[in-house]
Amino acid sequence: MANQQYKIIPDQEELDAIERDLNFYPSEVTSPTTLSVEQVDSYNKQGLIRPISIFSEDEIREIRRYFDDLLQRVIAKGGDSYSISSAHLEYGPVWDLLNDQRIVGAVSDLFGENVIGWGSHFFCKMPHDGKAVAWHQDSSYWPLSPSKALTVWLAIDDVDMENGGMKFIAGSHLHGHMTYRPSTAEEHNVLNQTIDNPEQYGKLIENPLQAGQISIHSDLLLHGSEPNCSDRRRCALTLRYAAADVRAHLGWNEKGVWVKGTDESGHWSNQPRPDTE
Numbered sequence: 001m002a003n004q005q006y007k008i009i010p011d012q013e014e015l016d017a018i019e020r021d022l023n024f025y026p027s028e029v030t031s032p033t034t035l036s037v038e039q040v041d042s043y044n045k046q047g048l049i050r051p052i053s054i055f056s057e058d059e060i061r062e063i064r065r066y067f068d069d070l071l072q073r074v075i076a077k078g079g080d081s082y083s084i085s086s087a088h089l090e091y092g093p094v095w096d097l098l099n100d101q102r103i104v105g106a107v108s109d110l111f112g113e114n115v116i117g118w119g120s121h122f123f124c125k126m127p128h129d130g131k132a133v134a135w136h137q138d139s140s141y142w143p144l145s146p147s148k149a150l151t152v153w154l155a156i157d158d159v160d161m162e163n164g165g166m167k168f169i170a171g172s173h174l175h176g177h178m179t180y181r182p183s184t185a186e187e188h189n190v191l192n193q194t195i196d197n198p199e200q201y202g203k204l205i206e207n208p209l210q211a212g213q214i215s216i217h218s219d220l221l222l223h224g225s226e227p228n229c230s231d232r233r234r235c236a237l238t239l240r241y242a243a244a245d246v247r248a249h250l251g252w253n254e255k256g257v258w259v260k261g262t263d264e265s266g267h268w269s270n271q272p273r274p275d276t277e
Contacts, residue, residue: 009141009192010250018249021146022139022177024220027110034105043110043216047173050207050215054102054154060212064156066093067235071124081124081235082131082190086255088120088271095257095273098239103152104259106216111148111243114261116268118252119240123190125164125228134183134194135169135224141191142219142240143249147177149219149242155209156235164228165209171202173220188227198222244268 026044030037039049055063070091074084087094097103098117108115125131139147159165172178181196183189198204201222207215217223228234242248244263248256256268263270 010143014250015141015143018143018145020139020144022220023147024173024176024218025146025148029109029112032109034102035109040109043218046170046205047218047221048168048170048205048215049106049217050205051209051213052106052216053210053213054100055212057212060156063093063097064211064235067122067124067156067237071122081122081126081129084122086120087122088117088257088274089255090274090276092274092277094120094237095271097154097237098257099259103154103214103239104241107150107152107241108260110150110216111241114244114263115259116242116244116246116263117239117257117259118242118248118255118268119238121238121240122235123238124233124235125225126233127163127228127231130227131188131190132164132227133166133191133223133225134187134189135198135222136180136191136193136195137178137222138219139177140180140193143252144219144242144246145249146246147220148246149240151217151219152239152241153207153209153215153217154237154239155211155213156237157233158209158211159234159236160208161206161226163230163232163234164225165234166207166215166223166225168205168207168217169198169202169222170205172198172222173218175201176220178222195222198224
């Protein structure tokens with residue numbers, strides 16, 4: 001399983017052939033145990049929660065040390081700082097992060113008792129690398145339905161707007177799936193879709209984070225980031241989760257891990273921890 005490759009960006013023809021429900025489903029959890037009621041309300045109304053402190057200085061220092069070593073290994077094999085994707089299927093420490101119950105507890109307060117972790121992707125902007133992430137919705141890239149999925153964005157380095165921190169359009173998730181255009185070469189986009197005039201959909205919110213903090217955003221929330229113009233690296237790990245009743249196409253259900261509860265339907269795999277460190 002660890003050697004199976006998944007496309008970071010599926011073919012558009014494959015996605016277009018899937019009937020998907022891309023409408024926002026607000027959290028119905030009324031008695032959260034990790035988040036506050038106000039944070040759950042923020043997710044429902046704004047599509048995001050930020051910041052949430054998770055890891056201590058010592059913990060995030062060890063996570064950073066691990067990533068530094070992993071990045072060196074990946075580059076030695078011909079990869080780059082953006083190519084470490086579906087990492088929980090290959091690397092045990094990333095599987096551990098996907099299963100960290102401090103993070104899973106927050107996700108469960110949004111999705112309920114049965115939660116699937118299915119994605120893990122390092123987005124590492126090296127100093128002055130010139131690459132941006134254009135305004136987009138994650139749901140455009142994911143063969144999932146209905147749209148009950150989210151991203152936990154873990155800052156491995158300190159993140160601010162100078163080194164390419166994320167920006168959100170609060171409330172944009174309530175507009176459903178949006179029309180996008182193919183990105184141009186001049187945009188230097190890490191991905192390949194661009195949504196124009198994003199601020200017509202809501203209020204711009206910047207997302208500076210200290211290393212060890214997370215933000216959470218809906219798969220329908222507009223977000224993006226500018227190039228890293230600083231002398232400092234900006235590394236983050238995106239952890240992807242879905243409610244267990246979400247259906248995954250194109251074989252993506254095989255990426256699943258039951259991080260909380262069960263999947264009685266058996267649709268999602270429950271991948272074990274990889275041996276590779």
